Amino acid sequence: MATAVVVSAAALPAAPSPSPVRYTPRRAALRDVPQLHAALLKSGELTTSPESFHSFLEATALPSSATTAAHLAYAIRLLRLGPHPPLSARSYNILIRAFFRAGHPEDALHLFVEMLGAAIAANVCPDQHTIANTVKSCARIYALATGRSVQAYAVKLGFMADQFVLNSLIHMYASCGDIVAAKVLFNAVEEKGVVTWNAMIAGYFKNGDWKEVVEMFKGILEVQAPFDEVTLVSVATACGKIGDSKLGERIGDYAEEKGMVRNRNLATALVDMYAKCGQLDKARRLFDRMHSRDVVAWSAMISGYTQADRCREALAIFNKMQATEVNPNDVTMVSVLSACAVLGALETGKWAHSYIRRKALPLTVVLGTALVDFYAKCGCIEDAVKAFESMPMRNSWTWTALIKGMASNGRGREALELFSSMREANIEPTDVTFIGVLLACSHSCLVEEGRRHFDSMTQDYGIHPSIEHYGCMVDLLGRAGLIDEAHRFIRNMPIEPNAVVWRALLSACTVHKNVEIGEEALKQITPLDPNHSGNYILLSNTYASVGQWKDAAMIRKEMNERGIKKIPGCSLIELDGTIFEFFAEDSDHPQSREIYEKVDEMIENIKMAGYVPNTADARLDVDESEKQVSVSHHSEKLAIAFGLMKSRPGATIRLSKNLRVCVDCHAATKLISKVYNREIVVRDRNRFHHFKDGLCSCNDYW
DNA sequence: ATAGGGTTAG
Numbered sequence: 001m002a003t004a005v006v007v008s009a010a011a012l013p014a015a016p017s018p019s020p021v022r023y024t025p026r027r028a029a030l031r032d033v034p035q036l037h038a039a040l041l042k043s044g045e046l047t048t049s050p051e052s053f054h055s056f057l058e059a060t061a062l063p064s065s066a067t068t069a070a071h072l073a074y075a076i077r078l079l080r081l082g083p084h085p086p087l088s089a090r091s092y093n094i095l096i097r098a099f100f101r102a103g104h105p106e107d108a109l110h111l112f113v114e115m116l117g118a119a120i121a122a123n124v125c126p127d128q129h130t131i132a133n134t135v136k137s138c139a140r141i142y143a144l145a146t147g148r149s150v151q152a153y154a155v156k157l158g159f160m161a162d163q164f165v166l167n168s169l170i171h172m173y174a175s176c177g178d179i180v181a182a183k184v185l186f187n188a189v190e191e192k193g194v195v196t197w198n199a200m201i202a203g204y205f206k207n208g209d210w211k212e213v214v215e216m217f218k219g220i221l222e223v224q225a226p227f228d229e230v231t232l233v234s235v236a237t238a239c240g241k242i243g244d245s246k247l248g249e250r251i252g253d254y255a256e257e258k259g260m261v262r263n264r265n266l267a268t269a270l271v272d273m274y275a276k277c278g279q280l281d282k283a284r285r286l287f288d289r290m291h292s293r294d295v296v297a298w299s300a301m302i303s304g305y306t307q308a309d310r311c312r313e314a315l316a317i318f319n320k321m322q323a324t325e326v327n328p329n330d331v332t333m334v335s336v337l338s339a340c341a342v343l344g345a346l347e348t349g350k351w352a353h354s355y356i357r358r359k360a361l362p363l364t365v366v367l368g369t370a371l372v373d374f375y376a377k378c379g380c381i382e383d384a385v386k387a388f389e390s391m392p393m394r395n396s397w398t399w400t401a402l403i404k405g406m407a408s409n410g411r412g413r414e415a416l417e418l419f420s421s422m423r424e425a426n427i428e429p430t431d432v433t434f435i436g437v438l439l440a441c442s443h444s445c446l447v448e449e450g451r452r453h454f455d456s457m458t459q460d461y462g463i464h465p466s467i468e469h470y471g472c473m474v475d476l477l478g479r480a481g482l483i484d485e486a487h488r489f490i491r492n493m494p495i496e497p498n499a500v501v502w503r504a505l506l507s508a509c510t511v512h513k514n515v516e517i518g519e520e521a522l523k524q525i526t527p528l529d530p531n532h533s534g535n536y537i538l539l540s541n542t543y544a545s546v547g548q549w550k551d552a553a554m555i556r557k558e559m560n561e562r563g564i565k566k567i568p569g570c571s572l573i574e575l576d577g578t579i580f581e582f583f584a585e586d587s588d589h590p591q592s593r594e595i596y597e598k599v600d601e602m603i604e605n606i607k608m609a610g611y612v613p614n615t616a617d618a619r620l621d622v623d624e625s626e627k628q629v630s631v632s633h634h635s636e637k638l639a640i641a642f643g644l645m646k647s648r649p650g651a652t653i654r655l656s657k658n659l660r661v662c663v664d665c666h667a668a669t670k671l672i673s674k675v676y677n678r679e680i681v682v683r684d685r686n687r688f689h690h691f692k693d694g695l696c697s698c699n700d701y702w
Numbered sequence: 703a704t705a706g707g708g709t710t711a712g
Contacts, residue, residue, distance in 0.1 A: 093703075129703065165705085168704090194706085232707090
């Protein structure tokens, strides 16, 4: 009896509340271990009773949150140096399991090898427990070849009928990507238990085959095979990934009904599933009802908001998390940075970066890429480069993020140089990389390079252009003024052009005042995307730019008749870590009056520097002076005025807006940067504008 | 004694 050994159960610290599923051994605080050891030595039990020895080993080595490297070191010294009873498989098994659970699968494998040596010397033979635990370690480090040789032992020793051995092997093969080997074993198991099914499902899960996870579960239901919480965790998560909200919801309801949502992992999986199926508020209600939330639960909720483009709420919930005992990890910070990137929340994101450094969170490829992307999307391209260079590992996503960042910050040449370096580093570009490359060309008017890369994409890399690539090309040609060529390009596309492609052409027509093709473009867009206000506004502005006021007014009238509302312009500005949101003609802000006064002052000042209001993009139903007032209340100007009021002199003003910068705001902002001696960085829908000393980084080409 | 589970980037 194991209990007979331990000096006194009362001498041991109470175990934390045991999880309902897993076996939780008695544990000893490190300072109690020698005492326990001494007592066992003194009574002689340590050497005479194998049961006592094993029990002591378990108490010392089996990990809990309190287990340290010192515990493991103590146990391994005891095993190697003794004194102890003649060693058995059991002693090795305890340590193999301990090292595995403590996150040292390699050491577990070393112990297995050591055990095989001992097998020769002292007649210690691996048993089914040894095999199962060793196989688990192989799975953890993706040691497929090693796993196969362990299976050879299992065959040789006749353990292949053991459920535990079989299940661990199925799991090992599946998680190492050898799904065929896993399936062969799975099919060979006659009595499939719930764990057998789960191991196979987990295999498909690990390989990202969400559809097959769902299919297997449907198979389970069909043959009425057993399933449990663990099954549902995988299946619910898979439902989220493929957007199967019907099955997801059934699982959610079932879990509620059976009280399974008390299982934290399952509740977390359901939160994730609801969020990914677009039921964010349902996800939140479940999250709020959870009894305890660990870092994964918090991260799931935060990423749910980020992925649903509700980034301010993502940051709000991150703030709540910080008031708890749970510490964010690298995964949490990925979502946080991604939210900051979307919002252009530079201060908050910088804080996140410093947190990562302070806590020495592992700079994984994903986290590093999120950092690069964040800095690039906040217009801090130098910091993006620094983050890129500080990463120990980069992949194609990382390079792509920086290339796109360079492109949208108007540094096309550098983006193309980066692309060359990427190739020299032997990182395979993807379809998205080429979108970055083509954007770089179009934002910097590099027409020849763009054509070359577009052709090379298919010829040299076998990547077939998607509609987005075609859109970039139309944009590139159109912006460069090659409107006819762009139009021909669309007509020769092998796939149906969509509204985005035609809109790129239309927008080029607006810039280059081409009424004829602009009309054609709108005609093509209307059936594809009838309710997008931008289309009408672009053509109306094209008419206005060549003085066809009647036609311009007619288009606006048509818009009104069809009940199409202009998307309100919206600008975000972050000051001292708080994000302020402005709409055109906004009067919601408590300091509205001061802000409008500041706008008037700003306009007067830049007029003295030569500003002439450009009302081509203004509403048409009012007279000229009203038009001037209306453009002066564009959301950008309100946000800039607020920024001037609230930041110290000379500080850079950064804002991000939902539409593209209008001609008037662009001209005004250039002058504001000069008159107020401020750098102003504006992120619009498409790209960045860095205003300084009366000039813009886009060279007025956007 | 033993097997299976949730969150992340372009």
